[in-house]
Amino acid sequence: MKPLLAPLLSAILLAPAFEARALMGELKEPGVAHAAGHPEAAQKQVRAALTRADCKFLGGRFLNSHTSLLYAGDTKALNQFLDALAKCPGVALHVSFVATDPIPGEPCDWHVGHDAHRNQFHVRVNLKSGRIKLPDLYLPEVKGPALVSTPQTP
Structure with missing residues (x-):
């Protein structure tokens, strides 16, 4: 037991010296x-697609490979935003609906989350928004x- 005690105590004492580093920050423009x-x-x-003139960028954040973007706009702007994003090569697009602000305390009409590793976008539409009309979405x-066609066997 004693031979393990010294390395264990050393590891505990040195652990705070090693920091987990993450790259994070605020975004002033969409990206x-x-x-x-x-x-x-x-x-x-x-x-x-992210910088369409009819979509008002409200702000965003990034943490390593994940990005979070907030937008304001009407249903037509959202329709065109989604269409433009869906046409981007290699992109996966998910759309869901939320009954409250997608990010608590940060009102928006829709929120875009992006994972760079999977090139996956998740757009969460705020059902509480007065500008988004579901029948027109x-x-x-x-x-x-x-x-994939399978070869026919004779």
Whole structure:
């Protein structure tokens, strides 16, 4: 037991010296991180979708590879935002609906979460918003994977 006591105490005493480091900050304009090697043309298309003139960017934050963006706009702006994002190459898009502000204390019409590793966007639509009219909301087309034809056996 004694031979283990010294290394264990050393580890406990030195543990506070090692910090977990994370890159985080506020965003003044919309943008997301991309995985290494992600094509520049695809990044430009995502940037264009996130910076549409009809969508008011309210603010955002990032923590390592995750980004959180807040927007204001009407149903037409949201429809066009979703459509533009869905047409970006390599993007996965999820849409859900929330009955309260997506981020407590930060009112917005919709919130965009992005995971750079999976290039996955999650748009949460605020049902409490007075500008979003559900009967007029049009979700973008979703296509499944391409069909794989199986060789016929004689």
